[in-house]
Amino acid sequence: MTKKETYHRYHIATKPAPEIEKWPPRFNVTVGRVGLAKNLIKEIFHFGLGERREVVLSRPCIYGVFSGPVGGFAPRPQECVGCLRCTTEYPDYVKVEPNPARQQLGDSYFTFNHVNTISVESLDGSIPVKGAGYRGKFGGEGWDGMWTDMSEIVRPTRDGIHGRESISTIADIGYSPAFLQFDTNGQVLGETPNSLSIPLPMLFDLSAPAFKNNIFIKGAAKAAAEVGTLIILPVDVIKRLGLTGEHIVPLLKKGDESKLDSLVDFRLVTLSEWDAQLYAAIRQTLPDALVSLQINAVSDELTEIVEAGIHVFQWVSSFHGRDPQGSFILDSIRKLHTFFVEAGIREEVTLLGSGGMIAAEHIPKALLVGLDAVALDTPLVVAVQGKFDGECESREMSRFTFPQKLTADWAAQRIINLAAAWRDQLLEISGAMGIRETRRLRGEMGRAMFMADLEAAAFEGIDGYGD
Amino acid sequence: MVTKTNEELIVEKHVNLLHAGFKARAEREFEPSPAMGDFRWTEQLILSTYYQAEHGRPPENGLEYRVGRSEGGFDVLDFKFLDEAAWTPEDVDIDLSIPLNKRGVGREIEIPIPIYGGGMSFGSISEQVMVSRARAAQEWGTFMSTGEGGYPLALLPYKDHVITQVATGMFGVREETIRNARIVEFKYAQGAKPGLGGHLLGDKSTAAVAALRESVPWVSLFSPFPFHSVYSVEDHRKHVDWIKMTNPEALVSVKVSTPTDVDMVAVGSYYAGANIVHLDGSYGGTGAAPEIAKKNIAMPIEFAVPKVHKYLESENIRDEITVMASGGVRTAYDVAKAIALGADGVVMGTAELVSMGCTRCSNCERGQGCTFGLTTTDPLLSQFIEPDWGAQRISNLYASYALQLKDILRKLGLKNIRELRGRKDLLRYIGKGKSAS
Structure with missing residues (x-):
């Protein structure tokens, strides 16, 4: 077999998946018809028509807002990019304003800017590239108060994402002993590795009760299979929808022992809470499967659970990234990671996390503060044009409305596109750091910069700082 | 009598309307536009920049011209002005000049204001805008940089005020363009997209742009990152030597981004022989960059400058x-704050574009993206910027900055901008939600 036949470079197959429901345009464009008519008459008198018709009809927009059959008398706001040239040229009768209906998409955490970004990413899998500089607040709480490092000169990925060396985004889930012991016959003694690899450090997590739409879930499951990752779903949903395959991760809760018989061929099973009896039953029914545990607090009990055999933990925050104690997920991950480091068993566990990670940059940041992989939830809703019904923080009570024309195939492609866009952006960030495999990002705090630290160092000694 | 073509009339019509619009908006003849501006460049900062470009002085009509609403960095710092009795007297001439070569050997270059124009390539902006910038630089005795798209011949009359940039794509880099320049700038990285290399999307790479870059028209140009010839600080030294061999008189500037070890990068640049280390913070402008890079990679300039200065x-x-320092320096007050934090001077780009009408709509990456004729190479749109007009706008903006910088120094009891460098003790932290004076 030739190298060409065996070599496989991971690739996510994107293709355009245009919106199936019209979302409100970003801007409202209002043109005063009287003002426009007066201006037209004035210009006709000034330039004449005939061969100067082109001059009279020349419009202050290159995007087609005024290029409909009757021009500015019926503007097309969906074409507006907010350049404001029209209002600069005709300030007395043209107005461009942000569309409140667009700004209501999402909620207070998943802002409409996040929604806008995901709508670009899930459209065709491209990385949003724009001109001008950064437009937002300087820093802020949570993810916004963190920057990632870059390398000026010395870097292993010489050409970044465009070059000859690929950057691996593989994530390992499970457990590998630090070293193997062999008997005199070369047989492995003691523990053997038990892990699985996914090609990108992103899983899908639709295990929360808030996710109820069957078409959406089927689409997300299909997307998980196609990109080669995993999707966590309640066992009842899996059974109800007849979902099968190695990409499915059933979520089991206390008392679900009776449902174990129907579970075959699962590589990973998740427990919603620690239950020794259920865990023992899983070990008996699915001896080779990895078992993960959803947690939202750090306690010494975790080391005992590791000793009991659990090596995968999934930190679960609210959709706004808060745990029951009110901590933000970034801080929670750091605490969790540090806990296992200090316990001397970080290498023996895999840390996953979900909730509050809603933008491509949150993935590398979450890895830098200690996760091995991120389990995505609400971004998948937005990718398929799901709308938030009010504030959607609770994993139980949040309500989402999906497009009426939603199909599983379309939803799958949108989610595949999103995964591709986020992976490519992970490559960008990793390449900038000179990192050749994203596994190396895990807990690499030296490549993270926090606003609190930077500001303290820079503004130390300035009157009023620290008061 | 020469009859104008329709195209000429179209350009004339829109240019007249635009110029009237810039003026009217800056004079506050119309309601604020809620679609204009953002946290960093607020509507008031944009309009006050129009005003300064029009009048050569800061606005007196209530427009905010000093700070934005970003709730961090320059926007939460203010100056601790002295009581009036302690101000520098009016009859004392305040000196704003800074030297660009402090090594004591080689050509001495001093610029009369602590500002020069940053790299914006042909392709990312039009030739008309480049010439506008070069003329303004010449008028003020300062510099502008070619960016990485080569050296258009139209810049040759201003060559004493044009910095030749050598970037990782090496587009249009030739021995003769290196020899043209009094300053040669290595661009290792750019603040808006640190670690990623330049981006020029295909529909901006016109035949003229491609010819200058020695590339194929309509093909996207992603510069590699980093330099293929630089694998170490020693290689960096050889890079500097290459320039010095080609143009022994040239000063060398090293433009870098702001990683966590930016202080060590600056020291490395010094030992490699650089005259200028140019720190480009993460909130700087760009013709095109992945959105993820603008906010998340490398630190803002407000944090990098004191770190480097101290080290x-x-x-x-x-x-x-x-x-x-560059990367988010928007106003004269930002200039002064950057210097108080430890820079000698600043490099500006976006403010110059705003002075010529940029609304910061972020569509610069597209071929026809800039409807104002700034960040475009579209043959019709680029005619909207007439270089004399553009140069005057930038020049007026610089005049306003100079007035304000002198005013700031006077109120701090200083006579020389060099005395302000690293004077963090003259700053006050005002925190979020409060206004700088």
Whole structure:
């Protein structure tokens, strides 16, 4: 077999998946018809028509807002990019304003800017590239108060994402002993590795009760299979929808022992809470499967659970990234990671996390503060044009409305596109750091910069700082 | 009588309307536009920049011209002005000049204001805009940089005020363009997209742009990152030597981004022989960059400058290298704050574009993206910027900055901009939600 036949470079197959429901345009464009008519008459008198018709009809927009059959008398706001040239040229009768209906998409955490970004990413899998500089607040709480490092000169990925060396985004889930012991016959003694690899450090997590739409879930499951990752779903949903395959991760809760018989061929099973009896039953029914545990607090009990055999933990925050104690997920991950480091068993566990990670940059940041992989939830809703019904923080009570024309195939492609866009952006960030495999990002705090630290160092000694 | 073509009339019509619009908006003849501006460049900062470009002085009509609403960095710092009795007297001439070569050997270059124009390539902006910038630089005795798209011949009359940039794509880099320049700038990285290399999307790479870059028209150009010839600080030294061999008189500037170890990068640049280390913070402008890079990679300039300044001081080399700061320097007050934090001067780009009508709509990456004729190479749109007009706008903006910088220094009891460098004790932290004076 030739190298060409065996070599496989991971690739996510994107293709355009245009919106199936019209979302409100970003801007409202209002043109005063009287003002426009007066201006037209004035210009006709000034330039004449005939061969100067082109001059009279020349419009202050290159995007087609005024290029409909009757021009500015019926503007097309969906074409507006907010350049404001029209209002600069005709300030007395043209107005461009942000569309409140667009700004209501999402909620207070998943802002409409996040929604806008995901709508670009899930459209065709491209990385949003724009001109001008950064437009937002300087820093802020949570993810916004963190920057990632870059390398000026010395870097292993010489050409970044465009070059000859690929950057691996593989994530390992499970457990590998630090070293193997062999008997005199070369047989492995003691523990053997038990892990699985996914090609990108992103899983899908639709295990929360808030996710109820069957078409959406089927689409997300299909997307998980196609990109080669995993999707966590309640066992009842899996059974109800007849979902099968190695990409499915059933979520089991206390008392679900009776449902174990129907579970075959699962590589990973998740427990919603620690239950020794259920865990023992899983070990008996699915001896080779990895078992993960959803947690939202750090306690010494975790080391005992590791000793009991659990090596995968999934930190679960609210959709706004808060745990029951009110901590933000970034801080929670750091605490969790540090806990296992200090316990001397970080290498023996895999840390996953979900909730509050809603933008491509949150993935590398979450890895830098200690996760091995991120389990995505609400971004998948937005990718398929799901709308938030009010504030959607609770994993139980949040309500989402999906497009009426939603199909599983379309939803799958949108989610595949999103995964591709986020992976490519992970490559960008990793390449900038000179990192050749994203596994190396895990807990690499030296490549993270926090606003609190930077500001303290820079503004130390300035009157009023620290008061 | 020469009859104008329709195209000429179209350009004339829109240019007249645009110029009237810039003026009217800056004079506050119309309601604020809620679609204009953002946290960093607020509507008031944009309009006050129009005003300064029109009048050559800061606005007196209530427009905010000093700070934005970003709730951090320059926007939460203010100056501790002295009581009026302690101000520098009006009859004392305040000196704003800074030297660009402090090594004591080689050509001495001093610029009369602590500002020069940053790299914006042909392709990312039009030739008309480049010439506007070069003329303004010439008028003020300062510089502008070619960016990485080559050296258009139209810049040759201003060559004493044009910095030739050598970037990782090496587009249009030739021995003769290196020899044209009094300053050659290595662009290792750019603040808006640190670690990623330049981006020029295909529909901006017109035949003229491609010819200058020695590339194929309509093909996207992603510069590699980093330099293929630089694998170490020693290689960096050889890079500097290459320039010095080609143009022994040239000063060398090293433009870098702001990683966590930016202080060590600056020291490395010094030992490699650089005259200027140019720190480009993460909130700088760009013709095109992945959105993820703008916010998340590398630190803002407000944090990088004091770090570098302090480290260079501890190495006893602070007075042998010029530190220029860029990446989110929007106003004269930002200029002064950057210097108080430890820079010698600043490099500006976006503010110059705003002075010529940029609304910061972020569509610069597209071929026809800039409807104002700034960040485009579209043959019709680029005619909207007539270089004399553009140069005057930038020049007026610089005049306003100079007035304000002198005013700031006077109120701090200083006579020289060099006295302000690293004077964090003259700053006050005002925190979020409060206004700088």
